[in-house]
Structure formats: C-alpha cells, structure tokens
Amino acid sequence: MQRAARSAVCGAARVPPARFFRAAPPVLAADKEALLELRRRTGLPFLQCREALRRCGGELGQVNCETDFVARNAEFQRLVEQAALGTMAHCRAAAAPPTCCTKHLLREDELAQLQGGDGGTLLSDHLALAIGKLGENLILRRAAWLRVPEEDGYIAAYAHGWLPAAAPVAMGTYGALVACRVTEPRPPAATLEEVGRKVAQHVVGMAPTAVGTPQDQPRGEEETRLLAQSFLLEPGLTVGQFLGARGALAVRDFLRFRCGEEPPGRGG
Template sequence: MQRAALRAARAPLLRFFRTARPVLAADKEALLELRRRTGLPFLQCREALLRCGGDAPQAEAWLREEAQRRGWSKAGAVRGRRAREGLVGLLREGPAAVMVEVNCETDFVARNAEFQRLVEQAALGAMAHCRAAAPPAGCSKHLLQADELAQLRTGPGGALLSDHLALAIGKLGENVALRRAAWLRVPEEDGYIAAYAHGWLPAAAPVAMGTYGALVACRVTEPRAPAATLEEVGRKVAQHVVGMAPTALGTPQDQPRGEEETRLLAQSFLLEPGLTLGQFLRARGALAVCDFLRFRCGEEPGESGAAAPR
C-alpha cells in the first residue's frame, strides 16, 4: 500500500518532466536560426533559449549583452598582445569614399566572417561620419585615429563601434583593434573617386577588403568620358598607388628621378613602365588626380601613402 501511494504521488511529477522537453528538441529551427544570426556556439544559443523560455528575440538580446560583457572582460586580458594582421576595407558612395583598417592577431581570424563583419561596420560608421560633414568646395580629406573611430556609430541610433568591437573580441578570442580610418570627398559635378583593394573580397562587394587599399580623388576632364572608362582608368591609377607606394602627388610636368621616385605623377606607371603616370593620364584623358590615400595593413605609423603638398 505504501509503495502504491508513493508511485501515485510521483506520477504527476514524472509526467511534468516528460512533457517539459528541452528547447533543442522542442524548437531545433529556432536554435539553428539563433546560431545563424549571432554566430555563437550551439551550447550558448541553447542556454539563451532555455533562460528566455524559448523566446528567440529575447535570447538573441541576452546573447549579445553577454557576448559584449565577456568581450570587455576579455579585452583587458588580450590588450597589449601584438595585432598586426587584419584587413583594410573600402566603401564608395558617389562622391565620397572611406577606407578603414581593423587589426587582429592572426591571418586565420582575418578570414573569419565575424571579423569581416566588424570591418564592414567600421566602414559604414566612417561613411556616416563623412556624410554628416559639410560638403566640400573642392576635394577634401579627413583622417580618423583609433579613439575617434571607436566612438562612431554605424547609423542613426546604432551601437558604437566600440561596442561592436567588444562583441567581436568576445566571439573571436583575439586582440582586435580599430586602427584608423580616412575619407576622401569630391564635388558631385566634376569629381570622381577611384578605389582599389588588393586582397580577398572583390571590388564589387559593398565593402571591398584586402591587405592593401588605395583611394584616389580625381577631377573628371572634358569632354566627359563614359562611366566605364572612368572606372577603368581610375582603377588603374589606384592599383598603381597600391603597388608603387607614392608619398607625394607632384605635378604632370615633373621629370622622373629614377626608381626612387616617390611623386605619384612622376613615377613610372605600374602597368606601362615606358610612361610616367602623368604621361599616361595626359594620353588617356578622362581623369586628373587631385589627392590620394594608401593603407597597408599592419604598417608602422607614418608609412601610409598620402599626397603631400606639391
């Protein structure tokens, strides 16, 4: 009798546990979607769903808060570790273009989608900052250091880039740094910006990425060439800037000074060594160069190419 009573008392409790299935079994699709949206491991996504009673939006918010908290904590542990790998990201929007550098410790992490997402967010933040500036009368250039870049937002009401950085550190487990950013802007009526990224993602991507990058501010010459010609000539000039690392602009009349020449317009043209870049542009037409920027990922301060006064 006592055993029968004990079994009867336990029955409701056993039925309760049998019907309370784990979140993984009850909603595998929600788990997979949460994993896809956050990029975090399955175990962490499952824990979030359990904590939030299966509510996917709440689980995602909890995961991001937790990743950010852990990221800031991990940032202190990895700060100071050498971070010279990474990517340069380029984004063009009409008469404006930005270039950013984001560093990490290893080439392996630089190829990670989460790291590349941070590069894209940094480029979007720099572009929003560029667009908010007053339109230039001519060509304008602006440089942003790491602390300025970290305080930008990816858009109105968006999170700070420093918060995105914390999330990335928490997920990747390496020292990751927002190194720097720069932009060029030209007048809409007769300006053109060429861009070239030497590396992994194609220039057709919203944010082109590579280990080298160049932006070249140009004036469109008359008669105005078709858009395809502007793109072709501009890309060749930007490719030359990446390959030849000029440090000054110079003038179209400059005479070359041999292999050590650092003035852009006087350098032997990378794709046609029998001509200087200035001669190539005079012969081809379409564009006249006004300014340029060049980043090499991991370079020491002061090494990046940027046009000096003539």
C-alpha cells in the same frame, strides 16, 4: 559606396598568403622580451607569436595579428563593414558638399566613438562584442575618408589581396582611394572606372607619398611623386603621361593603406 565620398579602414588582422608546417627555430634569450610583449598585445598562442616574429626578423614594430581565422570569420568582416559605414557617415556629416577635394584621417579614439552602420551602437561596443565572440584581440587602428565635388569629382578604388566573396565592402591586404577631377568632355563611365582603377592599382604597387604635378621631371627609382613615377602597367610612361594621353581624369589626392602598418607618427 557613392562616387563622391568613399572611406578606407585598417585593422590589426591580415591574411597570410599561405600556411606552412615546419619546425620553428628556438627563441633566443634576447628575443624573449619581444615574444612576451607580442603575446601581451595580441593574446595569441606563443607558437603563433614566435612564428610572426621569425617572419619579421625579430622586429616587433612590424608585427600584427597574423591569423587567417580572424580575417576570414564573418564576425570580423561584419566589424570591418560597421567601421567602413561609420566612417562614411562621419564623412557625410563632416561639412557641406565640398567645392574641392577634402581628406580626413581618423585616429583610434575618434574611430571608437563613431556609430556603426546600424546608426546607434558605437564602434567601440561593436569591437568589444567581436573580441568576446572571436576570443582574439582586435584593434580598430585607423580610418580615413575622401570627398570630391559631385559635379566633376570621381573617386577610384582598388583593393589587393584576399577578397571575401560577396563582401559588402572591399577587403584586402592593400587598398587605395584616388580622388580625381573628371576632364571635359566627360568620358563614359566605363572609361572612368578603367583609368581610375589602374591609377589606384599603381598607388598600391608603387606607394607614392605625394601627388606632384604633370610637369615634374622623373627622378628614377627613388621617385615618390605619383605623377612623375614610371607607370606600373606601362613602364614607358609616367603616371602623368598616361593620364594626359587618356584624357579622362586628373588626380587631386589619394589614400593608401597597408593592412597592419602603423599610423603616421607612431613609428613601425
């Protein structure tokens, strides 16, 4: 991926950290409606749907596909690659080279109409083929891209969780992109990569909702502004203080994805 433009994609399959064999508790009558609805949405066996509901305390709005077979399958990974490359192409065609940071969130209908990395076939067609080959229900739920000016921009990235070997795009349970401005004098590339990755890792771990300013005063554990949060890797500093001390990057914007989360405005 180029430095000045990166994309993130979220699907409906994620990888559980481990597999356990146990006797599943009985499903109460009150849970049957949720079980049937989950079965209808995913097409997965009742036992897997019941286990997914059990892990989520019976709350249907937090449940997504839980099969590692899907996420570890090469066909699924190719679909994710096609979606990521299609999103990148959408980013490049969206407008002239940016003079500031720009961001765009793609809805399901927009994402379905993108062309995949092959430059011809629609993602909706790639999705239909993958569903047919895997025999599992899949949803390309959302995607997003960030752009920054080429001359002073830098996009940091971090993916957390299971990562397939030699994957053409980064995959994981959590991911973050951070759009930054490079400070002068320009630091070495290794410094930019190190500092940027640490900030993106913080975004994954602490889930800020806004950038804020370096002058913001911290508000404790409830702080949601990135630059005022206690830095994940050096708790004695705020993120703003960490960046000020390193003198490499200034944060402009960020994206954070958690596999399976609902897009904004849809609840869950």
